[in-house]
Amino acid sequence: MHVLVLGGTTEARRLAEFLVTTDALPGVRVTSSLAGRVARPKLPPGEVRVGGFGGAEGMADWIRAHGVSAVIDATHPFARTISFSAASAAAAAHVPLLALRRPGWVPSEGDRWHTAGSLEEAAQVLPGLGRRVFLTTGRMGLAAFAGLDPLWFLVRSVDAPEAPFPLHMEVLLDRGPFTLEGERELIRRHRVDVLVTKDSGGEATAPKLTAAREAGIPVVVVRRPPAPEGVPVAADPEEAVAWLRGLRT
Structure with missing residues (x-):
């Protein structure tokens, strides 16, 4: 076989x-x-x-x-x-x-999830949710967020992201699994007030959801295709x- x-x-x-x-x-x-x-x-x-x-x-x-x-x-x-x-x-x-x-991930009590059908839809709802965004959707597809000039983005990906990307952006090159303590520290240090993620599922990147819940910040979850x-x-x-x-x- x-x-x-x-x-x-x-x-x-x-x-x-x-x-x-x-x-x-x-x-x-x-x-x-x-x-x-x-x-x-x-x-x-x-x-x-x-x-x-x-x-x-x-x-x-x-x-x-x-x-x-x-x-x-x-x-x-x-x-x-x-x-x-x-x-x-x-x-x-x-x-x-x-x-x-x-x-896929399932919301827990205390989560403030907003679901979106695409990255473009996620970008549309962001301005009403926060101004300092932790973007964990990967290095591709950042063009959807490129026009949101008033917002600041912390972009985490394994490799450097591809242009076009947001005007105000800091890139964090890292690979999971991630720890809950590490995600708490990222949210605190960068004063993140909204998280954007794809519904990738699994345990390696799930701690960010717990950290967001603890911090009381909204999470935009892009649904799977x-x-x-x-x-x-x-x-x-x-x-x-x-x-x-x-x-x-």
Whole structure:
């Protein structure tokens, strides 16, 4: 069995580690595919390829050429383009596809959440919520906030953000997991009065939500894009391994 893992997430690395370093599925071959958007990615064990496939047709060709038996889409919940390409490619190559998606965040008592359907919608509601923004939506898509000149932004991302970006901005290059104490200190030191985040889910970046709740500041949460219809979903790597076992029976 040759499994293609579309990765770049913590869950993708955990899945590759489990399949490569244990006897959970003896004889399985794992290839992890990374988009190459991060300069120094954390590489999983097993075979790794970096870069795009050239769309759904190119991915289907790669699947056929390399004898892939199953595809697991473990990309970021907001990587909509690659997820739909994977669905099309798997269907064209006649191989099973599973989406590995960490559950989204759920608001707790005391949270002041405002949901938005896009980064542009999040930018529209910001002026009425605060003036010092902790922006944790990644290095891409900052153009949505570029016209908000009266606001100040603390932008955190793994790599340097891409222009255009806000006029008043400080960049913090960092990679999770983040601690609650660290997030408290960031909010206090930078006098943050509103947080913007995507509903990425997971524990690595969740402490900022707790810190915002404790500080009593509003949070703008960008909802996840719709997933391809008909693709089964696993909530964690263990469920993904169980799905792969089922393919062998």
